[in-house]
Amino acid sequence: MEFAIEVCNVTKTYKIANNRDGNTGWFHSLVKPERKELTAVSDLSFQVSTGDSVGYLGPNGAGKSTMIKMMTGILVPTSGTIELRGRQPHLHRKENAQHIGVVFGQRSQLWWELPVVDSFELHKIMYSLSNYCYERNKNYLLQVLEIKNFWNQSVRQLSLGQRMRAELALALIHEPKILFLDEPTIGLDIEAKEAVRKILRQIQSERELTIILTSHDLQDIREICSKVIIVNGGELIFEGTLDTLRAQMGPERRLVITFAKPTGELRIAGTALISNDKFEKHYLIQDRATSSGNILAQLKDIDNIVDFSVRELTIEEIVKSVYRNGSIVKCS
Ligand SMILES: Nc1ncnc2c1ncn2[C@@H]1O[C@H](COP(=O)(O)OP(=O)(O)OP(=O)(O)O)[C@@H](O)[C@H]1O
Numbered sequence: 001m002e003f004a005i006e007v008c009n010v011t012k013t014y015k016i017a018n019n020r021d022g023n024t025g026w027f028h029s030l031v032k033p034e035r036k037e038l039t040a041v042s043d044l045s046f047q048v049s050t051g052d053s054v055g056y057l058g059p060n061g062a063g064k065s066t067m068i069k070m071m072t073g074i075l076v077p078t079s080g081t082i083e084l085r086g087r088q089p090h091l092h093r094k095e096n097a098q099h100i101g102v103v104f105g106q107r108s109q110l111w112w113e114l115p116v117v118d119s120f121e122l123h124k125i126m127y128s129l130s131n132y133c134y135e136r137n138k139n140y141l142l143q144v145l146e147i148k149n150f151w152n153q154s155v156r157q158l159s160l161g162q163r164m165r166a167e168l169a170l171a172l173i174h175e176p177k178i179l180f181l182d183e184p185t186i187g188l189d190i191e192a193k194e195a196v197r198k199i200l201r202q203i204q205s206e207r208e209l210t211i212i213l214t215s216h217d218l219q220d221i222r223e224i225c226s227k228v229i230i231v232n233g234g235e236l237i238f239e240g241t242l243d244t245l246r247a248q249m250g251p252e253r254r255l256v257i258t259f260a261k262p263t264g265e266l267r268i269a270g271t272a273l274i275s276n277d278k279f280e281k282h283y284l285i286q287d288r289a290t291s292s293g294n295i296l297a298q299l300k301d302i303d304n305i306v307d308f309s310v311r312e313l314t315i316e317e318i319v320k321s322v323y324r325n326g327s328i329v330k331c332s
Pocket residue numbers: 014015016038039040058059060061062063064065066067
């Protein structure tokens with residue numbers, strides 16, 4: 001099997017200031033600063049096959065951005081090796097750039113004051129694209145990403161959803177084989193999120209694109225990715241398919257009910273009571289067959305309910321669940 005990405009025993013440490021305690025600590029840190037090491041990525045190994053779409057998940061500070069920066073060649077691993085299509089990214093930054101596209105949800109590659117088209121013309125020059133290749137890709141992306149009607153508009157006038165579609169098109173204009181997406185739907189409304197996910201699914205299948213996606217929105221992962229890697233504290237804690245993760249995790253939704261008056265223990269069929277405060281109770285929805293309608297039917301006869309919500313587990317809760325429900329799973 002051909003691997004698009006091979007990560008082998010990679011560790012990345014940063015040197016950070018060691019601020020000393022005590023009354024004079026600040027003074028000593030100022031005149032004689034000490035440094036200590038922080039391990040952001042710890043002995044990580046995994047492979048991504050060509051054409052796979054992988055969700056790279058973890059709580060804040062888990063080392064996701066550090067890993068993406070190493071895979072794109074911006075940072076150099078402290079030890080271990082990374083290969084993208086057989087090449088170490090930091091040693092072959094120029095060649096590597098031809099094969100990868102990068103979208104950071106919180107940072108723009110588009111020129112803010114200029115019309116959208118200008119950023120594309122610039123990329124054409126930067127990537128030395130032939131007229132034929134540029135026009136073919138441009139026409140494809142303009143149509144799939146529906147950006148024709150704001151093609152000549154200045155970037156700062158675009159809505160967030162339009163800008164993200166333009167960012168995606170720009171990252172794909174040189175027809176990369178691997179696309180890195182860091183929180184691509186952050187800040188978008190539901191409709192715009194849906195559009196981005198649909199487009200990514202389409203482009204991925206039409207171009208056999210390998211996708212690495214970090215997101216705190218589980219719906220992104222569910223709709224775009226076939227595999228998941230979960231990291232915590234720089235270490236790999238899960239690698240496998242979404243189905244394996246679901247089986248490992250158990251319930252994926254949480255029901256929260258708020259009461260007007262102090263209320264004793266209350267059971268709801270198809271859920272497990274996990275937090276039993278007098279005014280607020282939390283339940284894990286155990287059974288995938290338990291629909292919101294089913295829950296609503298059970299709640300309608302209980303007066304005294306001020307509010308209730310059914311929400312997905314957060315990444316932090318998933319990480320806890322992976323730890324709680326057994327050993328760390330690695331199954332490619
Ligand atoms: N340039 C840096 N210098 C020193 N420490 C850093 C640097 N970049 C990241 N770190 C530290 O490395 C650890 C991992 O950070 P990283 O940004 O990779 O995590 P992350 O999973 O992407 O987090 P988030 O989801 O919050 O973006 C954190 O403790 C962070 O403070």
